[in-house]
Amino acid sequence: MPALILFDIDGTLLRTRGAGREATRRALLEVFGTEAGVAAHHFSGKTDWQTLVELLSGEGYTDQRIGVMMPLYDASVGRHTAAVIPQYEIAACEGALTAVESLRRRDDLLLGIVTGNARSAAPHKLRAAGFDPEWFAVGAYGSEALDRNHLTPLALERARMLLGGEPAAVIVVGDTPMDIACARAIQAVAVAVECGFAPREELLAHNPDYLIPHLGEFAGVLDAVITRS
Numbered sequence: 001m002p003a004l005i006l007f008d009i010d011g012t013l014l015r016t017r018g019a020g021r022e023a024t025r026r027a028l029l030e031v032f033g034t035e036a037g038v039a040a041h042h043f044s045g046k047t048d049w050q051t052l053v054e055l056l057s058g059e060g061y062t063d064q065r066i067g068v069m070m071p072l073y074d075a076s077v078g079r080h081t082a083a084v085i086p087q088y089e090i091a092a093c094e095g096a097l098t099a100v101e102s103l104r105r106r107d108d109l110l111l112g113i114v115t116g117n118a119r120s121a122a123p124h125k126l127r128a129a130g131f132d133p134e135w136f137a138v139g140a141y142g143s144e145a146l147d148r149n150h151l152t153p154l155a156l157e158r159a160r161m162l163l164g165g166e167p168a169a170v171i172v173v174g175d176t177p178m179d180i181a182c183a184r185a186i187q188a189v190a191v192a193v194e195c196g197f198a199p200r201e202e203l204l205a206h207n208p209d210y211l212i213p214h215l216g217e218f219a220g221v222l223d224a225v226i227t228r229s
Helices: 019-032 048-059 063-087 096-103 122-128 148-163 177-184 200-205 215-228
Strands: 003-007 109-114 138-140 170-174 189-193 210-212
Touching: 003 148, 003 215, 019 048, 019 063, 019 122, 048 063, 063 122, 096 109, 096 215, 109 148, 138 148, 148 177, 170 177, 170 215, 177 189, 177 200, 189 215, 200 210, 210 215
Parallel strands: 003 109, 003 170, 109 138, 170 189, 189 210
Antiparallel strands: none
16 A cells, blocks of 8 residues: 655645735635634634634634534635635745655655645645645545544545555644644654744644655655655
């Protein structure tokens, strides 16, 4: 069986430089009728579902109501992401595009996504930074769970169904302590990158299995993991 690599998007693969926040603002207005203080919100590591709960709890929306409305929000934020992205300088993180292009050609690997982004928004961000969403065979998204730790089990189960069995190894790659935590949720190898939204000291405090500056340094980690497994 191939090894499964699950990548975070923002801060790990790419930077959107404000496009995500603007798309969120527009979708909040369309679906919930309020901006809900999104201009000052801290998104890092959170699912879109968690973001909505935090922003809308003071606006009279219960967690249950937000869950019911999530499909409407997912569709809306996807449309708005597509609309605003041309106005921003989207860029792949250092080493990320070259690394993923190399990894996707290997028959001993299966690539996937675990992201806080809504399912509809993720492909627009990936394409804008030069990634083909089709390179990632499985995924789990921030419109599917409130708790990010519930996304990695979902992605792993989808990989099992695709492969017809258990991956040889599972590696979760991200830039925040929440990415490390969701790797631990499935006993996966946690690889943290320093090119994102959390400082090195904060990442180290959460004990990733590997800490690298960016995905340009990922090949050595991958070889070590596969050899160990």
